[in-house]
Amino acid sequence: MRMEFLELTSLSKSFSGETVLDEVSLSVQEGGTLVLFGKSGAGKTVLLRSIAGAIEPDDGTVVIDGEDVTSVPPEYRGIGMAFQNFALFPHMTAYDNIASSLTSKRMSASEIRTKVDAVAKLLKIEHVLSHAPKALSNGQKQRTALARALVSEPRVLLLDDPLRNVDAKLRFEMRLELPRLLADRGATIIYVTQDYKEAMALGDRIAVLDQGKIVQIGSPDDIYRRPANTQIAQLFGDPTINLLDVVPKEDDRGLHAFLSDQRVDFHGKFPGVAGRDCIVGLRPEALSFTETGGFPVTIEAVTPFNEKTVTLVTTLRGREILLSQPAQDPVPTGPKVNLQIAARDAILFDRETGNRIAPEPDGNRVEEAA
Numbered sequence: 001m002r003m004e005f006l007e008l009t010s011l012s013k014s015f016s017g018e019t020v021l022d023e024v025s026l027s028v029q030e031g032g033t034l035v036l037f038g039k040s041g042a043g044k045t046v047l048l049r050s051i052a053g054a055i056e057p058d059d060g061t062v063v064i065d066g067e068d069v070t071s072v073p074p075e076y077r078g079i080g081m082a083f084q085n086f087a088l089f090p091h092m093t094a095y096d097n098i099a100s101s102l103t104s105k106r107m108s109a110s111e112i113r114t115k116v117d118a119v120a121k122l123l124k125i126e127h128v129l130s131h132a133p134k135a136l137s138n139g140q141k142q143r144t145a146l147a148r149a150l151v152s153e154p155r156v157l158l159l160d161d162p163l164r165n166v167d168a169k170l171r172f173e174m175r176l177e178l179p180r181l182l183a184d185r186g187a188t189i190i191y192v193t194q195d196y197k198e199a200m201a202l203g204d205r206i207a208v209l210d211q212g213k214i215v216q217i218g219s220p221d222d223i224y225r226r227p228a229n230t231q232i233a234q235l236f237g238d239p240t241i242n243l244l245d246v247v248p249k250e251d252d253r254g255l256h257a258f259l260s261d262q263r264v265d266f267h268g269k270f271p272g273v274a275g276r277d278c279i280v281g282l283r284p285e286a287l288s289f290t291e292t293g294g295f296p297v298t299i300e301a302v303t304p305f306n307e308k309t310v311t312l313v314t315t316l317r318g319r320e321i322l323l324s325q326p327a328q329d330p331v332p333t334g335p336k337v338n339l340q341i342a343a344r345d346a347i348l349f350d351r352e353t354g355n356r357i358a359p360e361p362d363g364n365r366v367e368e369a370a
C-alpha cells in the first residue's frame with residue numbers, strides 16, 4: 001500500500017492581518033500527483049512556498065516522508081520547484097540553468113552532463129541548451145525551468161502553473177505528455193493550475209482552494225460529478241453547467257422536479273428536501289435532442305467547435321439551457337425541437353447556500369447501483 005508522503009496539517013498564514021491560508025490540511029501519497037486548483041489570489045502560490053520553506057506559516061505543520069520539516073531550511077527539504085514565470089538566470093545558458101540545481105551536490109562534470117542531457121532529451125530541448133534565456137521561446141523557457149526542477153530528482157516536486165505562459169498548442173501537447181513524464185520520475189507532486197482541463201488531465205486528486213481554504217478534495221470524477229457547491233460546478237466544465245431553479249417534490253417514486261414537462265428524478269433518499277428552494281445542475285452533455293418525448297425548446301444559437309457542437313436553447317418559460325453534443329451528431333433543424341435529460345446526471349444544490357445536497361448514505365448506494 002502506498003504511504004502518505006507529504007502531509008500538511010492546519011497550515012495557516014496571514015499577511016498584515018489578512019488570512020491567506022486558513023487551516024489547510026491535505027496529504028499526497030508517495031508518487032502521487034495532487035492538483036491544486038483555484039482562482040487567482042486563492043492562495044495557491046503561498047501554499048507551495050510554505051511547503052518549500054520560502055514562507056514560514058503562522059501555524060500548522062509540513063511533514064515529508066514522516067519527518068516534520070516545518071522548521072527545516074528550504075535547501076534541506078528535498079523539494080524541486082518550477083514557477084509560472086520561469087525564473088531562469090538571464091546570464092546563464094539553458095544548460096547552466098538546468099545544471100544549477102545540481103551544483104550543490106557533489107557530482108563530477110560528466111555526471112552532471114549525463115543527467116542534464118537525459119532530462120533535456122525528455123523535454124525536447126537538447127538543441128537549445130547553449131542558448132541564453134532571451135533566445136528561447138516561452139515554451140522552451142518553460143521546459144528549461146521544468147528540466148531544472150526535474151534534474152535533481154527531488155522527492156517532492158512543486159509546479160506552480162508551469163504551463164500558464166505557454167501557447168495553446170504547446171499547452172495541449174504538454175497536457176498529454178506531462179502525466180507520463182511526471183509519473184516516470186516517481187516524485188510526489190503538487191501541481192498548481194487555474195485550467196480545469198489541465199487539472200482533470202493531471203491529477204489523481206484535485207484540491208480546490210478558495211480564499212485560502214480547501215473547499216473540496218476528490219478525484220477528477222468526484223469533482224465533476226459531485227461538486228461540493230455551484231461555484232465549483234461552474235469552474236469545472238466547458239460549456240459551463242446549467243443551473244436551474246427548482247422546488248423538488250416528493251411522492252411514492254421519490255424526490256423529483258419538473259423542468260417544463262419532463263420529470264427529473266433524484267435517486268436516493270433526501271429527507272427534508274421536498275418544498276425547499278433548490279437548484280438543479282445539468283451538464284450540457286447530459287442533454288440531448290429527441291424526436292419523441294422530452295420537452296419543447298427553441299434553438300437560439302448553434303456554435304460548432306472541433307470536437308463538439310454547443311447549442312443554446314430556451315424553454316417555453318424562457319429559461320436558457322446549453323447543450324453539448326459530439327460534433328458528428330446532427331443538430332435538428334429547428335427552431336422548435338424537443339430536449340431530453342439524462343436525469344441520473346442531475347446534481348441537486350441548496351439555493352440558499354449553493355452547497356450540493358447529497359443523498360443519504362443508504363440512498364447513495366441506490367444511486368451508484370442505478
Ligand SMILES: Nc1ncnc2c1ncn2[C@@H]1O[C@H](COP(=O)(O)OP(=O)(O)OP(=O)(O)O)[C@@H](O)[C@H]1O
Pocket residue numbers: 015020038039040041042043044045046047194
Ligand atoms: N509576501 C506577501 N505579502 C503580502 N501579501 C501576499 C504575499 N504573498 C501573497 N500575498 C497575498 O496572498 C494572496 C494569495 O496570493 P497567491 O499568490 O498565493 O495567489 P494564487 O492563488 O497563487 O494566485 P495566482 O493564480 O494569480 O498566482 C493574494 O491576495 C496576495 O496578494
